Amino acid sequence: MTYTPEVRERLEQDAKEIIGRYPKPRSALLPLLHLVQSEDGYVSDAGQEFCAEMLGLSKAEVVGVSTFYTMYKRRPMGDYHVGVCINTLCAVMGGDQIWDELSEHAGVGHDETTPDGKVSLERLECNAACDFAPVMMVNWEFFDNQTPASAKQLVDDLRDGKEISPTRGPKKLCTFKEASRVLSGLPDGLAADGPSASGPSLEGLKIAKANGWKAPEAP
Amino acid sequence: MTTLTPVLTANWDQPNSFTLEGYGDYSAARKALGMDPDAVIQAVKDSGLRGRGGAGFPTGMKWGFIPQGDGKPHYLVVNADESEPGTCKDIPLMMANPHSLVEGIIITSYAIRANHAFIYVRGEVLHVIRRLQAAVAEAYDKGLLGKDLFGSGFDLELVVHSGAGAYICGEETALLDSLEGYRGQPRLKPPFPAVAGLYASPTVVNNVESVASVPSIISNGAEWFAGMGTEKSKGFGIFSLSGHVTRPGQYEAPLGITLRELLDMAGGIREGHQIKFWTPGGSSTPIFTDEHLDVPLDFESVGAKGSMLGTRALQIFDETTCVVRAVLRWTEFYAHESCGKCTPCREGTYWLKQVLKRLEKGQGTEEDLTTITDIADNILGRSFCALGDGATSPIHSSVKYFRDEYLKHFEIGGCPFDHAPSTVWGTK
Ligand SMILES: Cc1cc2nc3c(=O)[nH]c(=O)nc-3n(C[C@H](O)[C@H](O)[C@H](O)COP(=O)(O)O)c2cc1C
Numbered sequence: 001m002t003y004t005p006e007v008r009e010r011l012e013q014d015a016k017e018i019i020g021r022y023p024k025p026r027s028a029l030l031p032l033l034h035l036v037q038s039e040d041g042y043v044s045d046a047g048q049e050f051c052a053e054m055l056g057l058s059k060a061e062v063v064g065v066s067t068f069y070t071m072y073k074r075r076p077m078g079d080y081h082v083g084v085c086i087n088t089l090c091a092v093m094g095g096d097q098i099w100d101e102l103s104e105h106a107g108v109g110h111d112e113t114t115p116d117g118k119v120s121l122e123r124l125e126c127n128a129a130c131d132f133a134p135v136m137m138v139n140w141e142f143f144d145n146q147t148p149a150s151a152k153q154l155v156d157d158l159r160d161g162k163e164i165s166p167t168r169g170p171k172k173l174c175t176f177k178e179a180s181r182v183l184s185g186l187p188d189g190l191a192a193d194g195p196s197a198s199g200p201s202l203e204g205l206k207i208a209k210a211n212g213w214k215a216p217e218a219p
Numbered sequence: 220m221t222t223l224t225p226v227l228t229a230n231w232d233q234p235n236s237f238t239l240e241g242y243g244d245y246s247a248a249r250k251a252l253g254m255d256p257d258a259v260i261q262a263v264k265d266s267g268l269r270g271r272g273g274a275g276f277p278t279g280m281k282w283g284f285i286p287q288g289d290g291k292p293h294y295l296v297v298n299a300d301e302s303e304p305g306t307c308k309d310i311p312l313m314m315a316n317p318h319s320l321v322e323g324i325i326i327t328s329y330a331i332r333a334n335h336a337f338i339y340v341r342g343e344v345l346h347v348i349r350r351l352q353a354a355v356a357e358a359y360d361k362g363l364l365g366k367d368l369f370g371s372g373f374d375l376e377l378v379v380h381s382g383a384g385a386y387i388c389g390e391e392t393a394l395l396d397s398l399e400g401y402r403g404q405p406r407l408k409p410p411f412p413a414v415a416g417l418y419a420s421p422t423v424v425n426n427v428e429s430v431a432s433v434p435s436i437i438s439n440g441a442e443w444f445a446g447m448g449t450e451k452s453k454g455f456g457i458f459s460l461s462g463h464v465t466r467p468g469q470y471e472a473p474l475g476i477t478l479r480e481l482l483d484m485a486g487g488i489r490e491g492h493q494i495k496f497w498t499p500g501g502s503s504t505p506i507f508t509d510e511h512l513d514v515p516l517d518f519e520s521v522g523a524k525g526s527m528l529g530t531r532a533l534q535i536f537d538e539t540t541c542v543v544r545a546v547l548r549w550t551e552f553y554a555h556e557s558c559g560k561c562t563p564c565r566e567g568t569y570w571l572k573q574v575l576k577r578l579e580k581g582q583g584t585e586e587d588l589t590t591i592t593d594i595a596d597n598i599l600g601r602s603f604c605a606l607g608d609g610a611t612s613p614i615h616s617s618v619k620y621f622r623d624e625y626l627k628h629f630e631i632g633g634c635p636f637d638h639a640p641s642t643v644w645g646t647k
């Protein structure tokens with residue numbers, strides 16, 4: 001499989017913009033892999049060839065890099081890539097039970113996709129949101145404080161095409177491909193959506209305010 | 220009594236805190252760019268700020284290592300990879316207050332004479348990346364990034380760069396390899412990044428919170444910062460409480476606050492339960508128990524008690540939690556994330572995982588306890604980077620404090636715990 005001339009031209013334009021930001025072109029390799037993932041839903045053969053050509057690398061060099069990183073998928077993932085944090089803290093707080101029930105409910109395992117192509121599942125390591133445990137991510141948006149029931153409902157809703165909002169993120173969840181495009185460094189204009197911070201992120205500040213605690217005044 | 224000192228978290232409850240309007244006018248950057256760069260470095264040295272990414276290296280001293288007048292380009296790389304289990308401070312900071320980081324980057328770059336800076340952010344946090352991209356775009360738009368900042372003649376380009384899922388890329392030299400477009404594997408040190416970092420040029424790698432703390436130091440003065448904290452651990456830091464606490468969350472306080480004080484604020488351990496073990500600074504720091512509630516959380520005091528302050532990632536587990544299960548899961552993490560470059564870590568974490576699995580199922584023997592501590596001894600100090608050392612922390616500390624619990628597993632031929640009561644919905 002290779003890209004059609006139209007697709008290729010569009011990708012080339014994006015790639016050139018990205019490469020231009022770096023003092024050395026090869027630094028753009030991770031972003032370009034995100035970019036081809038935004039086209040194909042995974043890091044395809046054609047995508048890796050494209051990256052190699054744009055950066056003057058061999059395909060083997062590109063494959064050597066893409067296989068090192070867990071976010072680059074070697075098979076098409078679902079439109080909605082659902083992660084459950086199973087690192088220690090989330091696991092103990094209920095992440096293990098969420099994973100077991102969700103995986104059985106959806107009928108797929110780690111890095112597998114439902115037959116309708118809508119949902120794929122992944123066991124995630126700590127996603128830097130432990131104060132919101134148990135944590136899930138969909139297309140790398142936060143779904144905080146989950147339960148087995150909320151997790152199953154979420155996946156059902158995604159498969160039914162319902163509109164879903166992350167707990168801390170944009171009003172409308174984007175697709176895996178759309179998310180990959182943002183990761184490549186091409187913004188989607190949704191930064192202003194969602195709260196500045198919420199829940200546990202504000203606990204300390206709330207207590208400080210209630211008690212009138214502040215950092216010392218500047219001299 | 221120690222009280223909270225919100226600085227970096229102070230505006231997080233404002234709906235527009237992530238915009239320039241909600242943040243402020245970059246007056247610290249304006250002030251810094253009117254100073255001699257060396258005076259900026261001196262101010263940060265005087266403040267006593269130590270790296271907030273885990274190791275606590277003095278920030279001003281690190282900047283001072285950058286050779287001057289060497290004719291090479293210099294780089295600032297912000298480490299926003301935040302993937303150490305338990306660590307969850309930089310992500311909400313960048314989501315709610317990205318401009319504090321951008322302003323800190325301007326000041327830091329000016330001080331080390333870098334005209335190109337990068338934020339290497341873990342890829343798995345889409346909305347945080349959007350907020351960084353938007354803050355950087357806004358700063359460019361207002362002339363706060365780009366050419367001739369504040370008419371000082373200083374130019375700065377800033378790129379937000381997303382990683383792609385690899386804990387090891389938080390290690391500073393692996394991060395640099397990754398940013399150069401390679402597999403993220405650590406480099407041999409020396410040379411240190413200050414001499415040969417990104418593209419073999421002098422480079423400062425600093426944690427998000429370290430850099431974001433700099434504007435407050437420039438605005439309020441080194442003495443103001445040094446007036447908080449303890450003798451050798453100055454200033455404030457974000458303490459992240461997670462797990463079996465009533466109100467988990469982010470608590471910004473002077474270094475040297477104790478877990479007992481923090482727990483008082485956080486409503487204590489969840490109702491009806493007692494603390495069993497906790498990490499002071501993420502899974503790579505040896506666990507503590509209820510004996511350590513009054514240890515001042517600063518670099519020296521935590522070190523003196525056999526652990527490390529790390530990233531102030533306080534993961535708290537109550538008496539319903541099986542320590543063997545917790546240690547097994549952390550070990551699986553290290554085995555999964557080991558980059559494979561050196562034998563002690565690659566093979567050692569694999570074997571630790573195998574033996575711990577057996578122990579957890581109650582199929583081990585007392586000898587297995589010697590085996591896991593021996594394997595850990597062979598990793599510690601013999602690995603190429605600190606990931607390997609970190610993997611041994613849960614092993615050594617859990618065997619030290621909870622030997623009996625390991626023994627119990629093979630006495631009864633299984634795990635003595637029902638895991639359900641540990642969950643959020645498990646007990647009321
Ligand atoms: C395996 C491993 C992972 C690390 N992850 C991070 C990280 O995510 N963020 C970070 O700032 N430092 C991390 N570090 C520490 C960095 O190597 C480095 O010390 C730090 O970024 C320096 O910044 P500071 O001096 O401002 O603390 C990690 C170290 C190791 C060994």
Ligand code: SF4
Binds near residue numbers: 560564603604605
């Ligand atoms: S200690 Fe582990 S992570 Fe570090 S270089 Fe060796 S194998 Fe890689």
Ligand code: FES
Binds near residue numbers: 087126
């Ligand atoms: S352990 Fe799940 S987010 Fe940290």
